[in-house]
Amino acid sequence: MPDAITIVLATRNRAARLGATLERLRALPGRPPVIVVDNASTDATAAVAAGAGARVLRMRRNAGATARNVGVRAADTPLVAFADDDSWWAPEALVRARAHFASHPRLGLLAARTLVGPQERLDPVSAQLAAAPLGTAPDLPGPSVLGFLACAAVVRREAFLGVGGFDPVVFFMGEESRLAYDLLAAGWGLAYRPDVVAHHHxxxxxxxxxxxxxRRNEILTQWMRRPVPIAARSTLALIGAAAADPASRSVLVELAKRLPAALVRRRRPHPEVEAALRILTNASKGYGTKDPSRGDLTKI
Structure with a gap:
């Protein structure tokens, strides 16, 4: 089916939470197939996943966010929805997502409205996405965005794999930014839809x-995709802070370890991405944030 969808869930040593999440995913309409990528767990994760009827792919080492890439490559459907061991999709969410992708061929990624915890409070990221500072393109189903929550996103498999998926340089936390930049640079649209709902606990x-x-991954992403002066300013600011701040020193050490790999993966900044980021930087001042590419702090 052209609109068929697979759920890819990467996890590590969270067997107890995983079981409850898989029960919810199995109850979705149409029972979409679930691929669990076991990120080198040492607990019963693989057994729990297999017992719940998921296809299990076991990693030999912890691959961080890039474990999702393995799951996407293994999927045989044109669409992939991500989940974590503590996140799942509302009953009609993926039915609606499939319809949006079918009606909008340029749509490469759909960001869901995310409800957090038993109180189901709106995730602040969702509020920022809904504010629509980038407007709504006529060929997309909702506001254009340049970021998303990985555990609450649906991707077109072709688009995701075409730009290389998540990046091993950042490993985990804020891995969404570089992927979003590359999708836009490749001509794909990213949109937010409030009627597609994910739950995150x-x-x-x-x-x-x-x-x-x-903080580390924000700067690494800048070195990979943003203009050199922006990345250099962020790096110099971190160096300056490290003189008096142990946390900044720790970030600087970890940044230095991964910076050579980031530079190898560097690409020329894309004009459309930079134009969008300028708009988002101005809009982010209203949210009390500094930079719309700051990983988990602002995924606009």
């Missing part, structure tokens, strides 16, 4: 570590 914790990863 994060466990919490690790806030400081996540913030450090987001």
């Amino acid at each position: 994060p466990a919490g914790g690790g806030g400081a570590d996540k913030r450090k990863l987001a």
Whole structure:
């Protein structure tokens, strides 16, 4: 079927949460196939996934966000919906997503409205996406966006694989930015749809570590895709902060380890991406944020 969809879920050592999530995914209309990419777990993840009827792909090492690439390559449907062990899709979400992709051939990625926790509060990222600072293109089903939450996105498999999927340089946290830039540069549209709903029940914790990863990965992404002066300013600011701030020193050390790989993957900044980022930078001031490419802080 041209609108068929597979769910790809990458996880590591979260067997207990995974079981409950897979029950919800199996209950979706049409029971779309589920591929679980086990990111070198040492617990019962693979057994839980297999017992729930998912196809299990076991990684020999923790590949971070790029484990999703393995799942997408293994899928044999034109559309792929991502989920995490703590996120799942509302009952009609993927039916609606398929319809949007079928009606909009340029649509490469659809970002869902994300409801967080038992209270189902609107994720701040969803609110930012709905604000539509980039407007709505006539050939897309909703506001144009240049970012998304990976656990609440549906992609056209052709588009995703065509730009290389998620990047091994950033590994985890803020991995969405470079993918979004490359999709737009390749001519694909990215859109937000509030009628496509995902639920996310994060466990919490690790806030400081996540913030450090987001900061590191923001700068790595800049070196891979943004103009050199922007990446250089961010790097110099981090160097300056590292003199007095242990957290910044830690980020700087990790940045230095991955910077050579980022430079190898560098591409010339794309004019359309840069124009969109200028609009988003101005809009982000209204949200109290600094930069729309800041990984998990602002995925506009």
